[in-house]
Amino acid sequence: MTLALGCIADDYTGASDLANTLTRAGLRTVQTIGVPADDLALPEVDAVVVSLKSRSIEAGLAVSRSRAAEAWLRGRGASRVLFKICSTFDSTDAGNIGPVMDALRADSGEGTVLVTPAFPETGRTVYQGNLFVGAVPLNESPLKDHPLNPMHDSSLVRVLARQSKTQIGLVDLATVTRGADAVRARLAELAGKGIGAAIIDAVFDRDLETIGLVAAEHRLSVGASGIGLGLARALVSTGKVKSAAGSSETGAAVGGPAACLAGSCSQATLQQIASAEKVMPVLHLDPDRILTGAGEAQRALDWAKPRLAEGPVLIASSSTPDQVAALQARHGRDAAGHAIEQAMADIAEGLVKSGVRRLVIAGGETSGAVVDRLRIPGFLVGVEIAAGVPVLRAVGIEGDMLLALKSGNFGGPEFFSDALGLMR
Numbered sequence: 001m002t003l004a005l006g007c008i009a010d011d012y013t014g015a016s017d018l019a020n021t022l023t024r025a026g027l028r029t030v031q032t033i034g035v036p037a038d039d040l041a042l043p044e045v046d047a048v049v050v051s052l053k054s055r056s057i058e059a060g061l062a063v064s065r066s067r068a069a070e071a072w073l074r075g076r077g078a079s080r081v082l083f084k085i086c087s088t089f090d091s092t093d094a095g096n097i098g099p100v101m102d103a104l105r106a107d108s109g110e111g112t113v114l115v116t117p118a119f120p121e122t123g124r125t126v127y128q129g130n131l132f133v134g135a136v137p138l139n140e141s142p143l144k145d146h147p148l149n150p151m152h153d154s155s156l157v158r159v160l161a162r163q164s165k166t167q168i169g170l171v172d173l174a175t176v177t178r179g180a181d182a183v184r185a186r187l188a189e190l191a192g193k194g195i196g197a198a199i200i201d202a203v204f205d206r207d208l209e210t211i212g213l214v215a216a217e218h219r220l221s222v223g224a225s226g227i228g229l230g231l232a233r234a235l236v237s238t239g240k241v242k243s244a245a246g247s248s249e250t251g252a253a254v255g256g257p258a259a260c261l262a263g264s265c266s267q268a269t270l271q272q273i274a275s276a277e278k279v280m281p282v283l284h285l286d287p288d289r290i291l292t293g294a295g296e297a298q299r300a301l302d303w304a305k306p307r308l309a310e311g312p313v314l315i316a317s318s319s320t321p322d323q324v325a326a327l328q329a330r331h332g333r334d335a336a337g338h339a340i341e342q343a344m345a346d347i348a349e350g351l352v353k354s355g356v357r358r359l360v361i362a363g364g365e366t367s368g369a370v371v372d373r374l375r376i377p378g379f380l381v382g383v384e385i386a387a388g389v390p391v392l393r394a395v396g397i398e399g400d401m402l403l404a405l406k407s408g409n410f411g412g413p414e415f416f417s418d419a420l421g422l423m424r
């Protein structure tokens with residue numbers, strides 16, 4: 001297998017978002033959980049997305065795990081590697097985007113790395129280096145209240161400069177609009193000044209197509225699904241990959257009980273939970289009981305099991321920003337996040353033991369904890385439920401299982417029933 005594109009994603013929902021984008025753009029794509037074991041049978045593909053849970057861990061660890069993934073991908077012939085980050089640039093001043101980018105840049109000998117989280121389909125655009133989420137700058141968006149990495153600065157040039165050892169430049173929209181040669185010339189200018197990375201503006205998919213043509217000539221790029229779209233379209237339009245559009249996975253129905261778990265506290269997920277209350281039983285976990293070890297996961301399983309035969313259920317830890325802040329003040333941010341993720345993993349494990357084979361999970365870190373606990377080594381990409389969220393079919397486990405890993409911010413108000421409707 002010679003990969004046309006190797007991808008390293010810093011969380012599992014982000015990886016499925018990217019795998020979805022690449023698949024829809026015509027690349028045969030598989031998502032793996034971590035660096036695949038030698039005995040994992042992978043289909044013949046154009047792209048592999050290695051999913052890491054490295055967004056919120058200590059920077060040194062994120063670097064070493066990303067480098068291991070890069071080495072595996074390069075070993076499978078990937079001359080181009082995309083480091084997939086969140087379209088809302090989720091990170092802290094300590095990392096992990098900058099440190100990982102710096103390390104991969106050193107490994108790949110890249111001059112100036114192209115960086116853009118733009119993903120216009122989901123309302124993420126970048127102008128003059130500032131990230132907009134819908135109509136508002138990042139720092140005014142709901143991301144200002146993220147439980148793990150609240151975002152308070154919309155200038156990505158500044159944000160990345162605080163994380164990286166290299167200087168950060170800008171390729172502005174006017175340059176992108178002039179076409180690929182203008183971008184190449186600007187990058188050469190920045191490289192001449194020793195600037196190691198540049199935020200690139202993009203507002204429309206056509207901007208990402210221009211960026212993709214240039215990125216396809218580079219060994220390393222950093223960004224969200226939008227740059228993945230640009231890269232995939234460039235690989236197809238330049239004949240480096242023969243388009244396999246429309247060939248996403250369409251396996252047999254799985255059936256049986258279905259369940260949803262929500263650990264995201266995003267506004268979108270809170271709204272989706274409220275909508276789900278109208279169509280399925282919903283259990284709101286008590287986060288304090290999780291933190292004090294009061295058997296909350298077992299209580300949730302006792303609640304869910306007798307209901308599964310009747311139809312899907314939803315179990316949520318999600319709270320409003322005020323409640324999240326209060327819980328974190330009592331227990332600490334990382335301790336709260338970790339304990340709730342592990343409780344979600346306990347619940348998922350119990351549900352699967354009770355026969356659940358269709359599982360919808362809201363939240364990136366939450367999905368990471370659950371998928372790790374279920375020991376799923378990889379996924380094939382199925383139909384799209386909402387922008388950035390496909391149905392996934394697990395590979396490398398006994399029996400069939402369908403999952404949807406939803407980024408907290410993605411999906412419409414009826415996401416949970418939309419997903420279950422497509423996960424037969």
Ligand SMILES: Nc1ncnc2c1ncn2[C@@H]1O[C@H](COP(=O)(O)OP(=O)(O)O)[C@@H](O)[C@H]1O
Pocket residue numbers: 147148263264265266287317318319323324327328336337338339340341362363364365366367406407408409
């Ligand atoms: N009620 C709560 N209070 C505090 N933190 C919570 C609560 N519920 C979930 N969390 C934590 O918030 C984080 C949400 O992150 P994540 O699952 O990645 O969602 P998103 O996709 O919205 O970023 C996780 O660490 C989760 O355990």
Ligand SMILES: O=C(O)[C@@H](O)C(=O)COP(=O)(O)O
Pocket residue numbers: 011013014015017018085086087088119224225363364365388406407408409
């Ligand atoms: O790029 C994106 O926005 C998503 O693919 C993503 O990374 C999601 O992260 P979470 O919101 O933490 O699930």
